[in-house]
Amino acid sequence: MVDILHRVGIKSSLGEVYKALATCEGVAGWWTNSAQGESKIGGALQFRFSAGGKEIGRFEMKVLELQPNQRVMWQVVDGSAEWIGTTITFELRQEGEYAIVLFKHQGWKEPVEFMHHCSTKWAIFLMSLKSLVEIGKGAPSPEDTKIDNWN
């Protein structure tokens, strides 16, 4: 079992970061502008990714946890085979002027090459989250920074 782990610090209150993680409108500002669904416990969220006008991926998540200003957890129920069944967790806590985000994408069966790609890509998206909260503008798909030939 191998995990993708990241840490970013956002100059902000926990409330602003939580809003960007716990609402569809929030996630649309940093991960993908195509975000739909109901962000409530047991609800389903659909995220679609595109590049050059073409869809390149889509995921459906079930919302497992929504603890205000503390924790958001999703489980992948549809999408890339490697992602199905994995969980994505954002843990929040304040440290001085920073809202610290500990990110975990857990439950990968094997450290496949696609996992290497997703690890780098998550870092880029978490920096997009930081930018959204700190300066009001993220870089969600399809405006995201390209890292390799897979996008």
Added chain:
Amino acid sequence: MVDILHRVGIKSSLGEVYKALATCEGVAGWWTNSAQGESKIGGALQFRFSAGGKEIGRFEMKVLELQPNQRVMWQVVDGSAEWIGTTITFELRQEGEYAIVLFKHQGWKEPVEFMHHCSTKWAIFLMSLKSLVEIGKGAPSPEDTKIDNWN
């Protein structure tokens, strides 16, 4: 045992990427401008990191592998306690117009919070490597992008 894994694709020949990984001058262009030592099998490399004019970290690596256009591997012999004994590997291969870099920082004993930080930070530095090779300018320490309150 937990690993940090990343993948970037660089629009370049393998030779240019290898040069940026296998020479001190190359590494100084994307990781830290304070890079010293002899990049040869068995040689030692010293890397120092600073922010705001102060040293914030230093590492010494032993060069384990240098396979031209294929693979570079270091072992950490001094620095942060969590890093000592870990290995850092860059695997290269061409895929169309991209030089693909598979990055692995392996041998962490525990998935500590510092590992989350280092995972995100490595992604940022690998994007700096991509920028160095593609447009001639990376963002090595102390010009690196800050990700949190640890730098």
